[in-house]
Amino acid sequence: MRILFTGGSGKAGRHVVPYLVSKGHRVTNLDLVDLDCPGVTTLKADITDSGQVWNALTMYAGFDEMQAGQGVQGYDAVVHFAAVPRILIHPDNETFRVNTIGTYNVIEAAVKLGIRKVIFASSETTYGVCFASGTRQPEYLPIDEDHPTLPEDSYAMSKVCNEGTARSFQARTGADIYGLRINNVMEPQDYAEKFPDFIENPDQRLRNFFAYIDARDLGQIVDRCLATDGLGYQVFNASNDDHSVNLTTPEILARHYEGVPVRGDLGEHETLYSNRKAREMLGFAQEHPWRRYLDDPRGKK
Ligand SMILES: NC(=O)c1ccc[n+]([C@@H]2O[C@H](COP(=O)([O-])OP(=O)(O)OC[C@H]3O[C@@H](n4cnc5c(N)ncnc54)[C@H](O)[C@@H]3O)[C@@H](O)[C@H]2O)c1
Numbered sequence: 001m002r003i004l005f006t007g008g009s010g011k012a013g014r015h016v017v018p019y020l021v022s023k024g025h026r027v028t029n030l031d032l033v034d035l036d037c038p039g040v041t042t043l044k045a046d047i048t049d050s051g052q053v054w055n056a057l058t059m060y061a062g063f064d065e066m067q068a069g070q071g072v073q074g075y076d077a078v079v080h081f082a083a084v085p086r087i088l089i090h091p092d093n094e095t096f097r098v099n100t101i102g103t104y105n106v107i108e109a110a111v112k113l114g115i116r117k118v119i120f121a122s123s124e125t126t127y128g129v130c131f132a133s134g135t136r137q138p139e140y141l142p143i144d145e146d147h148p149t150l151p152e153d154s155y156a157m158s159k160v161c162n163e164g165t166a167r168s169f170q171a172r173t174g175a176d177i178y179g180l181r182i183n184n185v186m187e188p189q190d191y192a193e194k195f196p197d198f199i200e201n202p203d204q205r206l207r208n209f210f211a212y213i214d215a216r217d218l219g220q221i222v223d224r225c226l227a228t229d230g231l232g233y234q235v236f237n238a239s240n241d242d243h244s245v246n247l248t249t250p251e252i253l254a255r256h257y258e259g260v261p262v263r264g265d266l267g268e269h270e271t272l273y274s275n276r277k278a279r280e281m282l283g284f285a286q287e288h289p290w291r292r293y294l295d296d297p298r299g300k301k
Pocket of ligand 1: 008010011012013017031032033046047048063068080081083084086098102121122123183184185
């Protein structure tokens with residue numbers, strides 16, 4: 001597919017874009033900064049400027065397309081990751097402005113240009129736990145896509161707003177628009193750099209429901225979204241099958257979630273951030289469980 005990807009130069013995008021290229025897609029990156037990825041052109045553009053977004057979607061994706069002399073092709077899909085990725089980078093109102101206006105601009109341009117598939121980055125923070133003041137318990141576990149989204153902070157508010165924007169554009173156009181409630185993204189080097197500390201101090205993972213998503217497995221989820229048509233508007237939790245600490249799931253529940261209802265039977269290391277919907281509806285099958293990358297995690301408990 002010919003894909004416009006926003007935010008491809010960031011922490012998640014710089015792994016997801018090469019994954020999509022490896023699957024045979026033609027990707028154009030729209031970002032404020034460059035991405036070093038063979039075959040991918042980066043258009044430096046600002047998603048908060050609607051004119052730049054429309055223009056980017058109606059340009060050549062590279063000199064080779066111009067050379068062919070067949071005019072500008074339409075994009076088959078838009079993957080929208082560009083954002084301010086958390087609170088405490090900009091003032092709260094600026095985070096909300098960039099994320100909501102940017103997402104409105106990207107989805108509006110995509111669907112009005114007739115693009116029938118849009119995938120956008122939402123967030124685990126929509127559930128309200130990650131950036132809560134003090135400790136806030138989920139209403140039940142494992143947390144799934146039916147759990148209420150009532151956050152307190154401007155970043156997660158922007159993501160909840162974006163889900164509403166996406167849903168409304170889907171209702172108007174009938175395009176497939178899928179939101180990914182992405183958990184904490186891990187790059188390949190993070191297994192050596194961060195996980196030993198997660199094993200030593202597991203409580204630090206509480207605000208992420210102890211979960212994570214490998215950036216390359218996130219690429220697979222995006223690719224599965226591109227391949228799966230006809231679902232209308234959907235949101236999917238994006239996480240790996242197991243949690244990110246070296247405790248069993250019953251140990252985590254006993255330590256942190258006393259009184260929180262637990263639905264169904266859980267495996268020994270099964271994530272509390274359910275990815276069942278992505279596995280069942282998209283066919284996601286994780287390829288990068290963290291234990292593959294640490295020699296003897298039990299010995300480090
Ligand atoms: N990293 C995580 O753990 C995580 C978790 C949940 C959701 N997300 C979401 O996933 C997406 C990617 O996150 P990330 O960690 O790669 O973030 P990142 O900040 O590393 O990357 C975001 C990219 O967007 C670009 N960008 C920002 N503002 C822009 C603008 N106005 N116009 C054009 N480009 C702009 C940045 O230059 C950057 O390359 C974001 O939407 C984020 O909210 C990330």
